[in-house]
Amino acid sequence: MRYILFITLAAGTMLPASAQVQTRNKEVGINGLNMLFSRQVELLIRKPLKQEGQMRRIELNGMPSYSNTPVYNQQQGFEKAPEQYQKEFDAYARIGIQVAKERYSQLGGNFALYRGTLWCLNLNYSASRDVVVSQNDATRYSNGRLSVAPGLGYLVGFKYQAGKHIALSLDNNITLNAALTRVNYESSTYNLQSGKDNPPYSSTYMNQSVNLSPGIISRLWITYCF
Numbered sequence: 718m719r720y721i722l723f724i725t726l727a728a729g730t731m732l733p734a735s736a737q738v739q740t741r742n743k744e745v746g747i748n749g750l751n752m753l754f755s756r757q758v759e760l761l762i763r764k765p766l767k768q769e770g771q772m773r774r775i776e777l778n779g780m781p782s783y784s785n786t787p788v789y790n791q792q793q794g795f796e797k798a799p800e801q802y803q804k805e806f807d808a809y810a811r812i813g814i815q816v817a818k819e820r821y822s823q824l825g826g827n828f829a830l831y832r833g834t835l836w837c838l839n840l841n842y843s844a845s846r847d848v849v850v851s852q853n854d855a856t857r858y859s860n861g862r863l864s865v866a867p868g869l870g871y872l873v874g875f876k877y878q879a880g881k882h883i884a885l886s887l888d889n890n891i892t893l894n895a896a897l898t899r900v901n902y903e904s905s906t907y908n909l910q911s912g913k914d915n916p917p918y919s920s921t922y923m924n925q926s927v928n929l930s931p932g933i934i935s936r937l938w939i940t941y942c943f
Contacts, residue, residue, distance in 0.1 A: 738829035738878045739942055740772055740821050741765045746884075746940030756780055761886075761938050766818065774833070774872075776815040783808045790850045794909035802855045802907050806846050813839040815890075817872050827878045837868045837892060854906050861901040868894035886938040891929070898924040 744763035751757050757780040764773045785806040795802075817835035824830055841864040849856045874888025905917035 737823050738821060738827065738876050739884070740770050740829075742942040744772075744884065744940040744942050746886075746938050749937045749939045750935060756782070759936070761940060763819070763940065770821045770823075772819045772821070772831075774815070774817040774819050774835075776813075776817075778813045778815075779811060781810045788848045788850070790855075792850055792852070792855075792909055794912065795850060795855060797912060798855050798907045798909070799914055801846070801859075802848055802857055804846070805848050806844075808845070809841075809843045811839065811841045813837060815870075819872070821876070824875075829876045829878075830874075831876055831886075831888075832871070832873045835870045835872050835890060835892070837870060837894075839866045839868070839894070840864070841866070853909055855909060856904065856906045859901075859903045862898060864896050864898040866894045866896040868892045882942050884938075884940045884942055886936075886940065888936055888938070893927070893929050895927045896925070898926070900924065 742765065744761070746761045748757075748759035748761070751759055757778060759776065759778040762775040762777075764775075765771075766773055783806070785804055787804050788802070815835050815837040817833045819831040819833045822830045842862070844859075844861045846857055846859045849858075870890045870892030872888060872890040874886050877885045879885055899921070900923070901919070901921050903917050903919040906915045907913070908915070
């Protein structure tokens with residue numbers, strides 16, 4: 718990240734100077750780092766507030782993941798097993814929103830420091846199925862997990878006004894999250910010799926947790942001002 722910050726600062730010496738960083742225009746943008754290093758999608762929206770030097774920040778993020786893998790096995794009778802024993806899969810999806818009020822302090826030229834308290838809410842869902850084949854049986858293990866995690870944090874960042882319609886922001890936050898998780902577990906066994914699928918065993922339970930998750934400087938926002 719030190720290289721990204723250096724490049725941003727260096728660019729500021731080569732582009733025309735602005736009177737100050739804009740806080741009276743709307744902005745919409747994306748996290749430029751995710752375009753190169755992640756499947757996660759992050760969208761940033763900024764709207765000016767009535768107070769001079771303050772903006773409403775809305776951040777949306779999400780990341781999907783899915784894999785479906787056939788199970789290859791030479792055990793006699795496995796080819797006749799039900800479909801849920803024929804494939805393993807993993808699925809994951811996350812959707813999150815953060816809302817904050819950004820307060821700006823001009824640092825001179827095209828640069829400004831911003832900070833503010835943020836509220837966040839993340840929804841996480843994951844599901845998986847594993848299949849284990851022994852000499853006479855095929856056993857599947859299925860897990861489903863849904864987590865709701867509200868949180869409170871503090872945001873600090875630097876903004877560079879690259880032009881009338883383009884701005885770059887480098888920011889970081891620390892959040893305190895409380896998560897409520899519902900877990901579903903199920904397992905069943907298919908006998909390869911008799912061709913019988915035994916009744917499944919299932920269990921559902923809830924987990925609660927509180928955790929402090931410090932962020933790192935990993936987001937470089939590229940926004941369009943209008």
